[in-house]
Amino acid sequence: MELKASNISFSYNKNRKILQDFSLSVNSDQIIGLMGDSGSGKSTLCKIMAGYISHYSGEVTLEGKQIPDKDFYPVQLIFQHPEKTMNPKWKMKKVLNESWTPPQDLKDTFGLKEHWLTRWPNELSGGELQRFSILRALNPKTKFIIADEISTMLDAVTQVQIWEALIDHCKANNIGILAVSHDKDLLEVFCDDILYFDEVNNL
């Protein structure tokens, strides 16, 4: 299966273009890394590919077909700031189960503790919240994961644990990953290919 973005152009206002003729493709068995300066439009691209923004020109296709807007979106985005993606008035159990109910062994591999489920989002640390948002995105219907700086909140030991668990799960279930990060060393460890944002963006 192939997730393909072709000739994407986008701007928030007339004065400044963010993306110009941007093309990129990820296969199910691949992990592609993406690097670039802050403010260059990496997160915008992620949002477009995951269906959060609709008024762009160009095309995002899955297996050559446009992705239908209804139903579960097979491309899931994991955000840079997990605290912004959770309803502050929902307890963590509701936050997680909004997407699906993961089996216990998966919760264990991500180090998710049972008693966190009864807490509110503001009672957990950034790293703890990020485990929830990763697990939430791994719904069985997910075909691609876009990971936008997911491990910057985590310490080095946890970073390894999270990435190993995510990659193991994705390899086993044939899920492709687009990993956005500033950490070149990190991307070089597990990516099949690393793209540099400025080289792909035709501004």
Next chain:
Amino acid sequence: MSKLLEVNNLSISFTQYVQGLNRHDSKVITDLTIDVDEGEIVAILGSSGSGKSLLAHSILGILPYNSHVAGEIRYEGQVLDQELKEKLRGDEICLIPQSVNFLDPLMKVSEQAIGECKDENEHKEKKLRQREIFDKYGLDESVDDLYPFELSGGMARKVLLSTALVGNPKLLIADEPTPGLDAKSVKETIEDIRNLKEDGKGVLLITHEIDVALKTADRIAIFYSGYVIEINNVENFKNSENVLHPYSKALIDSLPRNGFNLTEGVQPLDEVSGCPYYENCPIRLDKCEKNKPELIDHKGIMIRCFNFEEVNNGT
């Protein structure tokens, strides 16, 4: 001479309602001892959720209402109580917060960086300084009039940094100033933090990025599950052989450039009677399960472990 900031045996716990009216006290920080001198940068590294940000918040007195703090914080020899905290924060003690949510969503970013001013002249002065700092971080004039939601993650981070640097703090507490920044801006940030040190300011740098800590700090403290487990000089952190605690070793070995080695295990849930790292420790002794090691001074290095000497003789 008294140190700029001293934290002695700090503990923080929270009261939570678990089910209905059942209250539960959870201890997040158990025993924290750390100090920062003038012209010194102390970096704090540690596992996620080990209480690093809470330490910063307790120094500024902005913990939520359901928290209980015990222990002592001293600033220039004076006990730092809530009244003094409120007087000093924003002027002498500044915080760079961890989350970009700390920006006011309804205020233009340039005004946020300038902050509170007594009169027109002070505003003008600070405006110039704010422009200077924004320029240095590559935020051009069009950014001044934007609101936080219009910024990218990295740009919002830079604004947060500027808010602290526009003032003239004696003690800067930087709670993860660098994630989401590209390499060039990280370099600028490191440079700025170093400049503060040159000016005789104290910096408490909380970070996950060991590289940032290595490039700036004089001493590095390692947190684990609410304890300080090791305070060591920065030279010893270049590779895992010279650090003493097994968790510190694991932290360094798990860096991408050092092999991305997987270490199993997570922090304990509740307060434990023995060493907090007992469950995952490769060099544990029987006594570690029930007895809590104290933070001891070993040739100028503070270490909380019963068995560190054996390992370090072994390697």
